[in-house]
Amino acid sequence: MSALLEVRDLVKTYGSGEAATRVLRGLSLRLDTGEMAALLGPSGSGKSTLLTILGTLMKPTSGSHVMLGQDLIAAGDRELTAFRNLHIGFVFQFHNLLPDFTALENVIFPTSVREGRETPAARERGRDLLVRMGLGDRIDFPSANLSGGQKQRVAVARALMNSPELVLADEPTGNLDRASAMQVMELIGQINREEGTTFLISTHDEKIAGFCRRQIVVGDGLVTG
Amino acid sequence: MLYALKIAARYLTANKGQTALLVLGVAVGVFIFIFMSALIGGLAEFILSRTVGDMSHITIQAETVDPPLLIAPDGAVLVASERGETRTATLSQSATWVPLIAAVPGVKAVSPQISGAGLLARGAQSAQVSVTGVEPGNESAILDLDGYMVEGSARLASDGIILGQKLADDLSLSLGQTLRLQSSDGATILLTLGGIFLTGNGAMDDGRAFVSLSTARSLFDTPQGVTRIEIKLDDLNSADDIALRIRALTGLDAVPWTDGAEQLMEALDAQAQTGIFLKTFALITIVIGVASALLLSTYRRRPEIGIMRAMGAGRGFVVFVFVMQGGLVGLMGGLSGAVLGYLALLPFPSRDEFRAGTLPMDITQGSYGLAILLTVIGAVLASILPARSAARVDPVTAIGQ
Numbered sequence: 001m002s003a004l005l006e007v008r009d010l011v012k013t014y015g016s017g018e019a020a021t022r023v024l025r026g027l028s029l030r031l032d033t034g035e036m037a038a039l040l041g042p043s044g045s046g047k048s049t050l051l052t053i054l055g056t057l058m059k060p061t062s063g064s065h066v067m068l069g070q071d072l073i074a075a076g077d078r079e080l081t082a083f084r085n086l087h088i089g090f091v092f093q094f095h096n097l098l099p100d101f102t103a104l105e106n107v108i109f110p111t112s113v114r115e116g117r118e119t120p121a122a123r124e125r126g127r128d129l130l131v132r133m134g135l136g137d138r139i140d141f142p143s144a145n146l147s148g149g150q151k152q153r154v155a156v157a158r159a160l161m162n163s164p165e166l167v168l169a170d171e172p173t174g175n176l177d178r179a180s181a182m183q184v185m186e187l188i189g190q191i192n193r194e195e196g197t198t199f200l201i202s203t204h205d206e207k208i209a210g211f212c213r214r215q216i217v218v219g220d221g222l223v224t225g
Numbered sequence: 226m227l228y229a230l231k232i233a234a235r236y237l238t239a240n241k242g243q244t245a246l247l248v249l250g251v252a253v254g255v256f257i258f259i260f261m262s263a264l265i266g267g268l269a270e271f272i273l274s275r276t277v278g279d280m281s282h283i284t285i286q287a288e289t290v291d292p293p294l295l296i297a298p299d300g301a302v303l304v305a306s307e308r309g310e311t312r313t314a315t316l317s318q319s320a321t322w323v324p325l326i327a328a329v330p331g332v333k334a335v336s337p338q339i340s341g342a343g344l345l346a347r348g349a350q351s352a353q354v355s356v357t358g359v360e361p362g363n364e365s366a367i368l369d370l371d372g373y374m375v376e377g378s379a380r381l382a383s384d385g386i387i388l389g390q391k392l393a394d395d396l397s398l399s400l401g402q403t404l405r406l407q408s409s410d411g412a413t414i415l416l417t418l419g420g421i422f423l424t425g426n427g428a429m430d431d432g433r434a435f436v437s438l439s440t441a442r443s444l445f446d447t448p449q450g451v452t453r454i455e456i457k458l459d460d461l462n463s464a465d466d467i468a469l470r471i472r473a474l475t476g477l478d479a480v481p482w483t484d485g486a487e488q489l490m491e492a493l494d495a496q497a498q499t500g501i502f503l504k505t506f507a508l509i510t511i512v513i514g515v516a517s518a519l520l521l522s523t524y525r526r527r528p529e530i531g532i533m534r535a536m537g538a539g540r541g542f543v544v545f546v547f548v549m550q551g552g553l554v555g556l557m558g559g560l561s562g563a564v565l566g567y568l569a570l571l572p573f574p575s576r577d578e579f580r581a582g583t584l585p586m587d588i589t590q591g592s593y594g595l596a597i598l599l600t601v602i603g604a605v606l607a608s609i610l611p612a613r614s615a616a617r618v619d620p621v622t623a624i625g626q
Contacts, residue, residue, distance in 0.1 A: 052621050055535070057534075057535060057620050057621050058621055077540070078539060081534070081537055081538070081539045081540075082537065082539075084535070084536075084537050085536065085537020086537070090535055090536070092624060096528065096531075096532045096624055097532075098529055098532060098533075099529070100235050100236065100239035101235065109533070109536055110536045110537055112228050113228060113533070113536065113537055113538045113542060114537060115228070116226060116227060116228050116229075117227045117228050118228065118231070158536070162537075
């Protein structure tokens with residue numbers, strides 16, 4: 001399989017002087033296209049910081065970060081924003097939907113913000129994704145009125161809207177009951193198999209990690225397994 | 226841009242109560258702006274109509290020609306007095322100029338006149354009067370004599386005279402009585418009192434007499450031309466410009482009413498400045514209100530801004546969402562305030578019906594368009610600071626909140 005992204009010798013330090021905290025200590029990692037990997041490790045091990053850097057929401061203190069052949073360390077804010085929009089999807093622990101928008105409006109946001117308007121094509125794809133997530137009867141529901149599991153499925157649909165190569169999920173089932181968690185993970189697994197989208201899922205849950213073909217263990221700012 | 230507008234509109238409609246309060250606050254500011262514009266403009270209109278309304282807006286006065294100096298052959302200047310020096314100066318070609326002036330755009334009426342001093346007598350009683358000869362049928366061209374008549378008619382017969390009420394009372398005159406009018410040169414003519422007016426202007430009611438132009442021609446020995454031409458305009462504020470045009474057209478010294486009215490103009494200017502201050506304060510209130518409300522909204526929506534940034538929304542997009550919110554609030558508040566202001570001004574009498582004792586609110590001077598435009602601009606400017614603050618939100622921190 002070809003490399004989708006590769007980071008080398010990532011160092012991330014928060015604060016400075018005596019208050020400086022080094023969270024990543026020279027971490028290196030490669031993800032291939034179509035992988036479904038779990039990111040495991042105890043709290044404070046650097047999992048969230050690594051996901052934030054891989055998602056181009058933050059730059060490391062040092063190290064290299066290349067995705068789809070593009071050097072993301074050298075890229076400016078505008079380039080990173082466009083790159084993120086096209087190539088990376090996010091699923092957060094607390095779904096983080098826009099509460100004043102419907103399920104469909106949330107799903108098509110990444111496309112609409114790029115196009116500058118809500119196109120019929122985007123609406124069509126958004127509807128398809130929601131139907132696929134089992135939310136065909138919730139398309140025009142205000143997102144604030146959805147259950148936790150439904151919100152998280154909307155968040156997964158939004159992450160897939162622009163057909164990104166990589167989806168980063170930070171504890172995507174951490175706030176769900178067991179049945180909803182399993183439902184969400186089965187959907188993610190299905191998309192990974194059918195569309196070849198690469199998933200990197202941060203979790204504490206061994207059962208969730210069991211859905212993934214690869215487990216990456218982070219400890220003390222480094223990949224340990 | 227369309228999508229940012231949609232999000233801005235959605236944010237505003239998501240909190241209807243808060244948005245309604247914000248729009249109401251802006252509308253009140255716009256209402257004050259419009260109310261002050263109508264009041265200051267109406268007050269100026271009222272003062273001008275009371276002080277200048279019955280005056281000539283542009284006056285062309287015949288210039289007295291100085292007698293030529295007599296120079297002796299040895300170069301000495303002789304003191305000379307020429308016969309006719311005191312003869313009334315005239316605008317000899319008035320018959321040519323009057324139609325030319327009347328055709329100038331903005332000119333409402335032209336009144337050629339012959340005026341001079343006279344002594345009005347009936348029996349043993351007499352009084353000094355300022356006599357004005359006007360064309361019959363054109364009596365109310367400058368001073369609204371028709372409107373001020375308390376007895377008789379403003380229409381001048383060839384042997385008729387119209388006087389102020391105070392003068393008529395002083396001389397115990399009544400309509401139809403015959404009076405003797407003598408010019409300063411000694412010419413005397415008998416006239417019949419055809420009407421009595423009351424303007425409320427003491428000098429006018431006490432010492433002014435109107436006769437027909439032909440009567441004045443005989444009385445002041447002016448067989449040709451007139452002594453002055455008075456001009457009334459549609460808009461007295463255009464007097465300076467139209468006077469310049471008349472000067473260029475006729476070569477005559479057309480003097481606008483503003484010449485010599487510096488104190489009045491200063492007073493009106495001071496009044497206008499006060500209005501500008503008050504309107505500026507109203508706008509500042511709007512700007513502060515919108516800025517603080519949007520800053521609060523920015524703070525409340527930090528997590529959502531973080532999500533948008535994570536999903537690929539650029540800083541410019543975020544700025545645009547909040548600036549649009551400011552613009553929409555300004556537009557809605559501006560329109561509401563303009564409608565409220567217009568409705569509040571409707572019960573006031575129109576500018577032609579201003580009376581002492583009432584607020585002279587001029588509904589036509591509400592500056593509605595300007596109020597809306599300035600409000601939208603002000604609200605957009607007010608939203609720039611919150612918008613920039615929103616664009617600087619760190620998505621990682623915001624999403625974690």
